[in-house]
Structure formats: structure tokens, C-alpha cells
Amino acid sequence: METLFALTNVDFAYGPDRPTLSGISMTLDANDRVALTGNNGSGKTTLLHALVGLNKPQQGEIHAFGRQRRTEKDFYEVRLRAGLLFEDSDDQLFCATVAEDVAFGPFNLGWPRERVAAAVDSTLARLGLSHSRDLSAAELSHGEKRMAALATLLAMNPAALLLDEPTNGMDQAHIDVLIQTLQDTEAALLIASHDHAFLKRIARRSLRLENGRIAS
Amino acid sequence: MHISDGILSTPILIGGACVAAAGVAQGLRKIEDNDIPKTALLTAAFFVASLVHVRIGPTSAHLILNGMAGILLGWAAFPALLIGLLFQALLFGHGGISVLGVNTVAIAVPAVGAGLMFRRMVHRETSPRRIALMAGLGAGLCIAATALFSAAVLALSGRAWLRTAWVLLVAHVFVMAGEAVLAYFIAAYLLRVRPALLLGRPLAA
Amino acid sequence: MIGQPDQTRFRFKPDPRALILGVGLWTILFVLMQTPRALALAGGLALILAKAVGASWRTLIRRMAALNALLIFLLPLMAVESFALSAWPWRLAPDRLILFAAVALRANAILILAQGLVGAMDMATLGHALVHLRCPPKLAHLIVFSARYLDLLRHEWNRLYRAARMRGFRMSIGLRTWRVLGALVGGLLLRSLDRAERVLYAMKCRGYQGRFFMLHHFRYTAADAVFVLTLALAGGIVIWLDRM
């Protein structure tokens, strides 16, 4: 099986004091479905950000999609192939309308306009968001925002999805659509969440972070 | 502090629009691609803060904060303040669209000037108290320049507006004091929480 | 919410670019007019336009009330001949009064035009239309971008302000008020910068390399051409009336 991400002994600290991640080694394979659990502040978000190069580790190595990745330039390609769902959807929906948010990634992939438009339509339809296509994110409910943020990732056909607390603020109807979508996708999944019922229906194995270390 | 539509003479409106366009163009050139989100969010933040009404002396006024905008944004203050004025005009009917250029010049030119001056002086300064004082002083001077410019364009638009120009000047003595004190405390707060914002480079130098 | 159109069901929906062009054209004409009678007619036309494209009476009246309160304050300042005690009772100079009428009518007319513009479109549409009208894309995107986060930051401000009030903060004229206000505004600025950093991360995660894209494209119709022509014609007539 192809390994998408492989971390060895990764250390990361935001400041000079206490490290936030220490000695992290883990892998994410194609078709893997991994739950990432741990208390608030245990470093889940920090780890997900490190995988796509938003935090650069001070120690250790990150291999992603077949190469070691160190610099901002290295990670450019990683980011196009691994979609990160942010904890706060408002960070991710920065365009004027939902449709433009979904189109942003595909345009940057260099797809022609017709292909982008088709991807936008089909992704929104798949997630039941067609009616909010021309709305501003400010007009969406929490759950809809979450789904719209997911749509911005799915439209790029990522090989891996890194989801940070995907069910936060979602009602059950949206969670059901989310579960269905994730079960159907072929992307590898790494899901940071506290929602054990949700994780149980998606994940095949789990990693637990405790104080920046992998506990299991 | 905005002059309304309908008052200023046409040459002044045209001149203001041209200077504003040049300043905005320069500001846009200086904003790097990765700084677009910061510029946009600061634009929105300064606009939201400018909706706050405070009591200054005998009256109530809304905040302008152009000095602080200049210090944080540098040249990017030009487009940021233009957009703030555009929102004011469209969403609240304050100021106006025909005077957008003149009003932008009135608040953005002093802002950029204060910003550049502040960054130059802050290099040689270590005491937070004195840096905050410099920010306050800069903001106060900024309002003074804004008021002088606005009064001047009013006076130049016809003898009929001479008295109004004087009233505007006097009223801004209070605004100047308020904005200076506020900028002092904003700077003091930022120096405590995130000093690099004031000690490093502005967004668009 | 800040910056949402007043109503979504328009009686007439011109292409946003046509509307911006029309409003821009009329604003320039109104600036050039001098006589109260032409300006009064212009104000009437502006009102018809604003109503036709979706401005609500409520907002129009509210905005005009604020403007005219200011104008009433300016009236004695500019039009009284002399404030000397010997000149009591103070009298308004007739020529100044005519000038004031022109100013007041012009200010109201341009205000109504602007309200028509926002009554018909939100800030995002405005930004998009501006890109198509050859406004620098960076500026247009800054407009759309900051409009997107206005409400969010207003809520952040309200949260900060409420928290301060809970701890006994009151607006007054003392130094303490300014200290707290400084911390509040500083807090708002920091939050906006933190948000901007996360937004940039999100943009990079989707391959941002300095370019923005637009999915929507507006389409001019024959009706829009007629619309702009009508506005130009009406503008011409009013200018002619002004110069007569």
C-alpha cells in the first residue's frame, strides 16, 4: 500500500518554551482512515497543520507523497493533494460566495473554466448545498458552513483529507451527510475529533495524542 | 470627519480624486500578495472600530483612527481608508461618493505620513512608554493635519464656507486630543501583547 | 447584517455594471449643476432610480434624516450675513440661501443615488462589477474581502465590548475609559490579524499564488443598454435645464 504521509520523530514548538509536539512518528496510507483523538490543547490541530507545512518542525522529518518535504515550496504540492479542513470554517470561506470558495482551489490547480464550473456544481450537489451556491458564507448556518468548507476541499479531488473537528457545530442531518460522503470517498482520512460516535462510524484505527506525544 | 456631498467645488473634487487615485495605486503596489488577507482584515477592523461613538468633551464623535491605521498598515493605509470611507458612504450615508477622493486624501495622506515617521523614530527608542507616546503624538498630529486639510478645502470652495471651516477646526481640537490619548493606549496595549507589530515593519513599507 | 441589500425582489434589475456606470455618470452631472431647480429635478430622478432598483423607503428616510440634520446645522453657519451683536436680529443673506439650497439638494440627490446602489447590490456584487469595470483587481478584491469579514469582526467587537461592560466598564470622559477602549480596539486589531493569518493559511492550502478568480460573469442585455442610454438622456436634459 502506498504511504502518503510518514513522520519520523517530529518535534515542534510555537515558542521558546514548552514543545507542542514531541517525537511524533506516524504514517498515513492511501485508503487509511485514522481517528486522531486527545484532549483540548494536546496538539491535534498543530499536527494537522504540520502535515501540510503550515508549521515547520524544528526536528524530525516529514515525507509526503513520495518525497521529503521541508521548505514552503516543497509543501505547495502537498497542499494541493491533501485537503485540510480548518477548525473554524470562517477561515476557509473567504470568498464572496460559496461557489467561488469552491472554485478557488480548482482554479489554482489550473483547470479550465468549464471544468471548474462543473466541479463546483457537482461538489455542491453531492453535499446538498446547491441552494446556497450564490450565498455569502455569512448567511449560512454553522453546519452548512462546515459542509461548504468540506466542499472547497472535495472539489480538488484530494488524495488525503485532514479534518479538524469536522462535526463541530453540526446538527445530526449534516452529520449524516458528512458520514455518507466520507464513507464514499476514496481519499485517505485523518480526523481530529472528540465525537466518538462519529469516529466509530468512519475510522478504522486511531491515534491518541497526550501532551504532544502519541500515546497509542 | 467627512465633508458631505454637494459642498466642495468641482476643481477640488477632481484634484482630490486624482491625488487619492495616485496614493491608492501606490498603496496597492506596495501590498504583497501574501499580505492581502491582513490588509483586508485590518480594513474591516478599522472600519468596525470607526463605528464606535465616544464622548469627547461636550460632544460625541466616532473614532477615525487614521494615525493608528498608518502606523500598522504603512502605504496600505491608502486603500484601506478609501474602502472604509466607501463603506461609510454606501452603508451609512456618511460622507459621500463624490467627495470620496478628497476625504481619502484628508485622512490617508496624514496617516501614511504618521506611519512612516513613527517607524523611523521607533528604531532608536526602547522604552515602551515613549513609543506609545510617539504613537499618541503621531495620531494627534494626524487629526490636526486632517482637520487643517478639510478646513482648507472648505475655505477654498467659497467664502460662504469660511465660518464652517473655522467651526470644523475648533471641533477637531477635541477629536485630536481624544484620538491621541486613544492611540497612546492602543499602542501601549499592543506593545504589551505583541510588540513586534509596532517595532517591526509596517504591512506595506 | 451590514451591507445586505434592502430587498431581494427587485422591480427592475439592471446589470450591476450598468447601474454603477449610471450612478457614476449622474453623480458627476449633479456635481456640475448649480441651479436649485435643476438639482431639485435631479433629486426627483435619483429617487425614482433608487426606488426602481430596490432601495427601501425606510433606509432612504433614515439616511436623509441624518444628512439633513447636519445641513440644518450648517445653514446658519454659512447663510447668516453677520453674527455681530449690532446686526441683531441676524438675517440670512439671499444669495447664500440660494447657494445653500443648491448644496442641500445636491447632497440629498447624491445620497439617494448611493443608497440606490447599495439597495440593489451587496458589497460582493459591487466588488465583482468593479473588476469588470477595470478597477484594479487588488482593490476590488480588498473590497470584497473586507466586506466578507465585516460582520464577523463586528461580532468580535460586540463580544469584547460586552465582556468589558460585564466588568463594570462605562463610556465616560475619564482617562480610564480611554485606557479600556485602547485595549478593546487593540484586541480587535489583534483578532483581525490572527484571523488574517489563518485565512492566508487556508488560501495557501488551496494553492494560492497571488491570484483571485471570478466564477460569475455578468451579462449585458439590450435592456441594460437602454437603461444607460435613458440615464444619459435624462442627465442631458437636466444639465440643459441647469444651463438655461
Ligand SMILES: Nc1ncnc2c1ncn2[C@@H]1O[C@H](COP(=O)(O)OP(=O)(O)O)[C@@H](O)[C@H]1O
Ligand atoms: N498559534 C499558536 N501560538 C502559540 N501557541 C499555540 C498556537 N496554537 C496552539 N498553541 C498551543 O499549542 C497547544 C496545542 O494546541 P492545538 O494544536 O490547537 O491543540 P488541539 O487541537 O488538540 O486542541 C496548546 O497548548 C495551544 O495553546
Ligand SMILES: [Mg+2]
Ligand atoms: Mg484543535
